[in-house]
Amino acid sequence: MQRSTASHSPALDRRIARLRELAEAEPRLEGVLLYGSWTLGEADAHSDIEAYLYVRDAHAEDFDGREFLGRLAPLKLAYTNMYGILAVVFDDLMRGEFHLVAAGPGIEEVPSWRGTVHLPDPGAAVLLDRGGRLTAAAARLADPCPPEPGPTAQQLADELANWTLMLAHVLGRGETARAHALLHTVVAPQQLQLCRLLRGSTTHWLTPSRALEQDLPAADRDRYTATTAPAVLPAVRTAARRSWQWSRELATEAAARWGTRLPAALHEEIGVLLERG
Structure with missing residues (x-):
């Protein structure tokens, strides 16, 4: 329709x-x-x-x-x-x-x-x-063309691991502004896309924060809010840890649903780096 x-x-x-x-x-x-x-x-x-x-x-x-x-x-x-x-x-x-x-x-x-x-x-x-x-x-553009769940989830989960590892290294250097930018402009959009894919809410796929308040359940909105922070080093570190925890949970959910790869050892190592940072 x-x-x-x-x-x-x-x-x-x-x-x-x-x-x-x-x-x-x-x-x-x-x-x-x-x-x-x-x-x-x-x-x-x-x-x-x-x-x-x-x-x-x-x-x-x-x-x-x-x-x-x-x-x-x-x-x-x-x-x-x-x-x-x-x-x-x-x-x-x-x-x-x-x-x-x-x-x-x-x-x-x-x-x-x-x-x-x-x-x-x-x-x-x-x-x-x-x-x-x-x-x-x-x-030719009249019919919606939603992303293919399995491959897209794998791509997003891998992106989240890669970029969060970079975030951990940047935090380790104490680069507050750069870490803040990575968290909010690189990690968060891909995190929201993976969340939308799992919830079957891909209408605003290209701008995943758009209409977030209407499109996603309250629990997901709260998890997203917990990953935001002012550009102050302790707050960014806390938000980064919460962000990675949510990313891991989303990746685990995707693996259970679509059989995507889940590099558990790498995920643990990224978590350890974030705790040190």
Whole structure:
């Protein structure tokens, strides 16, 4: 069943409607494809607008994305971010991320996103399609493609062991800030993914902390909270130990369910290092 793209953000709805009007009137654009919370029916007053602007190949080098988006609404900020995406801030503080892509190769790439992008209602996500190719490509993303449990669990369990070992060594050096960053930006997302896999809650797979309060049981939320800490060495050490204990429990649960490998001796050694740190 397709999910509705109805949002709880009238401002975003109006901006998307305006983007459609501008795109239809801009002959250099061949297609526009939305992605993100609006296409999942999860947009609210805090959501941004995310889209691919497919520029006709002949104009790929001369199309001015900043100028075009300035017609959508006045811009307070516009720059190319670290991922090569045109990031903007509109006058009402709504954020936007726009990929400016040559239509030829860009549209051909869309089906390869299966497994990383889900468009429950491709018809609503496609704001402009002059030739029909974009609609056909987006339709390939209509069905969810959840991660394969066994191999994914093995990958995540191995990642958690590897990165937590690094965390233990960093703590051993007394590098508080680096350990804090590792714990919260590297270990925690993979931990939450493994937890989501075990709970059968993979809707927000790519951003596993999203809607955590609604998606996961209270017990898991409490375990996650216990792995967070201020950037103070004793607190980070305590959080790291709690994090590794939870990772081990998740890995053990995965092994029991899917037969994944469980290097018990290594796990014990990592625990010993964390206790020393």
